[in-house]
Amino acid sequence: MSDRPFLQIQQISKSFALGKARIDAVRAVSMTIAEGETFGLVGESGSGKSTLGRLAIGLMKPDAGSVRASGVDLVTASPAKLREMRKSLQIVFQDAQSALNGRVSVASNIMEPLVIHNQGTPSERLRRIGGLLERVGLTAAHGPAMPDELSGGQLQRVMIARALALGPKLLVCDEILSALDLSVQAQVLSLLEDLRLTEHLAYLFISHNLSAVSYLSQVIGVMYLGELVEWAPTKSLLEKPGHPYTKALFDSILDVPESKAARKPLTILPGDIPSVIDRPKGCPFHTRCPLTMDICRTVPPQLVQVGEHHHAACHAIHAAG
Amino acid sequence: MSTVLKIEDLAVSFPSTDKRIFAVNGLSLEVERGEWLGVVGESGSGKSVSLLACLQLLTGDAHIDRGRAWFEGKDLLRVKRKAMRTILGRKIGMVFQNLANGLDPAMRIGAQVMEPMLAHALCNKPEARRRALSLLAELGLSDPERQFERYPFELSGGMRQRVMIAVALAAEPELLIADEPTTALDTTVQVQVLSVLQAACRKRQMTVIMVTHDLGVATNVCDRVVVMYGGQVMENAEIDAFIQRSVHPYTQGLKGSMIPITGSSGTLQQIQGSAAIFHQVPVGCPFAARCPHAFERCQTERPKLVRLGAEHEAACHLVDQECANVG
Ligand SMILES: Nc1ncnc2c1ncn2[C@@H]1O[C@H](COP(=O)(O)OP(=O)(O)OP(=O)(O)O)[C@@H](O)[C@H]1O
Ligand SMILES: Nc1ncnc2c1ncn2[C@@H]1O[C@H](COP(=O)(O)OP(=O)(O)OP(=O)(O)O)[C@@H](O)[C@H]1O
Ligand code: SF4
Ligand code: SF4
Numbered sequence: 345m346s347d348r349p350f351l352q353i354q355q356i357s358k359s360f361a362l363g364k365a366r367i368d369a370v371r372a373v374s375m376t377i378a379e380g381e382t383f384g385l386v387g388e389s390g391s392g393k394s395t396l397g398r399l400a401i402g403l404m405k406p407d408a409g410s411v412r413a414s415g416v417d418l419v420t421a422s423p424a425k426l427r428e429m430r431k432s433l434q435i436v437f438q439d440a441q442s443a444l445n446g447r448v449s450v451a452s453n454i455m456e457p458l459v460i461h462n463q464g465t466p467s468e469r470l471r472r473i474g475g476l477l478e479r480v481g482l483t484a485a486h487g488p489a490m491p492d493e494l495s496g497g498q499l500q501r502v503m504i505a506r507a508l509a510l511g512p513k514l515l516v517c518d519e520i521l522s523a524l525d526l527s528v529q530a531q532v533l534s535l536l537e538d539l540r541l542t543e544h545l546a547y548l549f550i551s552h553n554l555s556a557v558s559y560l561s562q563v564i565g566v567m568y569l570g571e572l573v574e575w576a577p578t579k580s581l582l583e584k585p586g587h588p589y590t591k592a593l594f595d596s597i598l599d600v601p602e603s604k605a606a607r608k609p610l611t612i613l614p615g616d617i618p619s620v621i622d623r624p625k626g627c628p629f630h631t632r633c634p635l636t637m638d639i640c641r642t643v644p645p646q647l648v649q650v651g652e653h654h655h656a657a658c659h660a661i662h663a664a665g
Numbered sequence: 666m667s668t669v670l671k672i673e674d675l676a677v678s679f680p681s682t683d684k685r686i687f688a689v690n691g692l693s694l695e696v697e698r699g700e701w702l703g704v705v706g707e708s709g710s711g712k713s714v715s716l717l718a719c720l721q722l723l724t725g726d727a728h729i730d731r732g733r734a735w736f737e738g739k740d741l742l743r744v745k746r747k748a749m750r751t752i753l754g755r756k757i758g759m760v761f762q763n764l765a766n767g768l769d770p771a772m773r774i775g776a777q778v779m780e781p782m783l784a785h786a787l788c789n790k791p792e793a794r795r796r797a798l799s800l801l802a803e804l805g806l807s808d809p810e811r812q813f814e815r816y817p818f819e820l821s822g823g824m825r826q827r828v829m830i831a832v833a834l835a836a837e838p839e840l841l842i843a844d845e846p847t848t849a850l851d852t853t854v855q856v857q858v859l860s861v862l863q864a865a866c867r868k869r870q871m872t873v874i875m876v877t878h879d880l881g882v883a884t885n886v887c888d889r890v891v892v893m894y895g896g897q898v899m900e901n902a903e904i905d906a907f908i909q910r911s912v913h914p915y916t917q918g919l920k921g922s923m924i925p926i927t928g929s930s931g932t933l934q935q936i937q938g939s940a941a942i943f944h945q946v947p948v949g950c951p952f953a954a955r956c957p958h959a960f961e962r963c964q965t966e967r968p969k970l971v972r973l974g975a976e977h978e979a980a981c982h983l984v985d986q987e988c989a990n991v992g
């Protein structure tokens with residue numbers, strides 16, 4: 345694994361109009377993804393993960409801040425340059441069924457990006473596709489099949505094959521496991537890890553599934569109401585979560601206990617997640633945090649380094665450290 | 666203990682799809698009074714279809730090929746629609762898988778929670794209002810008075826799920842059938858909702874059937890687990906037996922695919938392939954095509970449930986043979 349940064353995000357923000365109000369989907373987020381590294385992104389529904397994923401590969405422009413891939417600023421890049429960069433920045437979504445064109449074969453679907461970017465002759469493309477299908481654990485025989493003849497897990501593999509067609513450096517995976525069974529999730533995770541090791545691919549892996557994220561990622565980022573509240577190497581985050589929300593999030597995973605008697609009580613965080621429209625002042629987590637102090641209600645905590653490569657935004661840590 | 670619901674040899678198919686689908690293929694299970702039963706299995710294993718069939722809630726072209734579903738001395742599959750209306754919501758409460766299906770988007774929250782009490786003439790309106798408010802508070806909905814006047818779209822997913830549970834519990838049913846009640850929720854909210862659901866059901870000594878594909882959820886809240894595949898029971902075990910002594914290759918496959926929270930990659934065990942759709946009634950073991958231990962007999966003969974302990978049974982020829990060898 346190299347530590348060469350591939351993607352550098354600096355203070356990006358993005359808001360959307362919601363009726364007369366504006367909601368801050370992403371607020372002043374900074375982060376780095378190294379070459380060949382998996383950055384896992386977790387957080388509750390609506391916390392801004394998908395928006396950040398789209399901003400990261402230039403599918404959407406931020407209101408402020410910069411996004412650099414291989415040193416090129418995607419925000420100020422010319423359309424031609426951005427198009428060139430897009431080859432190395434790909435995304436796979438949850439809903440493979442609707443992301444694929446159902447009227448043409450699996451092979452044509454995978455070929456589409458090659459055609460759009462004018463890559464290779466038709467016969468070279470065909471050969472490429474055979475290789476890609478095998479790369480994701482399918483066979484050349486799946487090429488002529490129509491998408492509706494494949495299972496959910498196979499479709500997700502086809503999506504990954506299509507995203508790999510242009511030889512990307514970074515793949516954003518947005519909830520690609522959600523629609524898959526446990527057994528098939530395990531198959532897809534193994535494939536992603538294998539691709540990372542052999543092709544030196546980096547991932548921004550967005551998922552509700554905390555186990556999958558911790559299994560796959562070298563670094564994990566935690567979002568809450570549009571902010572990146574903690575960001576650290578996986579081991580450090582699991583062993584010493586700095587932010588109370590991170591702790592609550594990982595405590596809420598229900599593991600299989602050793603016996604009925606050994607069940608842990610269902611840990612509870614009070615209250616529901618605030619609506620993005622009524623964003624709490626100060627720390628966004630103060631309405632549910634067990635450690636809330638006076639300062640938390642008025643002053644937003646800054647993201648600061650709390651350990652080696654470990655960053656968190658919480659007054660309690662700052663006070664303690 | 667007495668049996669609340671007893672399903673016998675249920676078979677359900679969908680004839681009019683271009684290839685007939687055999688969704689439930691001889692399912693038998695029972696749930697005892699006060700028990701919390703988990704039903705687990707991959708997508709398409711027939712969990713929802715079999716329970717919906719028992720409640721006469723299957724829509725479209727579903728066909729019940731055979732079976733019985735005994736509840737209070739009546740076979741629910743053969744009860745008249747009108748009689749069914751006095752059972753649904755009153756004796757059996759339901760929380761559905763799909764969040765959107767459960768609540769009426771055009772009706773205020775309060776009215777929806779009061780509705781089962783008024784429809785079944787359990788009390789007058791002011792009393793229904795009082796009970797609804799206290800139920801919502803019990804289920805952890807903050808500021809119930811204010812939420813009472815709101816519409817479902819104004820609530821978060823976790824709040825909506827609390828309201829759906831309130832609707833299901835409003836008429837104090839004996840049996841609650843909850844189909845993936847927390848699947849669509851974020852982890853911290855899932856734990857909150859499970860916790861209030863558990864407390865509310867315990868207090869009322871209710872019997873619960875909970876469908877889930879999450880073994881973490883099942884093993885943390887259920888007293889017993891039934892594992893389904895191909896519309897049949899693969900294994901049925903009291904929770905400690907399920908956790909410590911499950912024997913069925915499919916159960917072991919499901920357990921092996923759980924991703925451990927280790928923070929470091931190791932090899933994941935996987936079940937080969939993905940859950941099958943059955944266009945013919947499975948002749949042998951429905952899991953045979955994916956089972957690493959399958960042998961000849963598995964292709965031709967359907968394994969029967971073999972008793973392995975007081976509260977543990979499994980349907981697998983391998984287990985059957987081992988038992989025969991030992992005994
Ligand atoms: N195109 C858009 N227009 C308006 N609002 C949007 C748009 N995209 C996202 N939002 C809002 O921005 C916020 C963040 O959304 P986002 O989809 O990034 O969250 P998420 O963390 O991916 O959630 P989930 O886990 O549910 O996918 C939400 O409140 C959402 O409603
Ligand atoms: N309306 C329908 N028409 C045709 N086939 C159906 C219909 N509803 C369900 N099926 C089929 O019946 C089988 C069992 O489906 P069921 O919904 O019971 O699965 P499940 O175990 O609840 O899965 P999930 O975990 O995805 O909810 C599947 O093969 C499904 O495709
Ligand atoms: S800043 Fe305060 S409210 Fe926010 S997480 Fe830290 S202690 Fe809790
Ligand atoms: S009966 Fe045969 S195919 Fe089925 S689970 Fe047992 S060994 Fe596997």
Ligand SMILES: [Mg+2]
Pocket residue numbers: 393394395518519
């Ligand atoms: Mg999203």
Ligand SMILES: [Mg+2]
Pocket residue numbers: 712713714762844
């Ligand atoms: Mg279902």
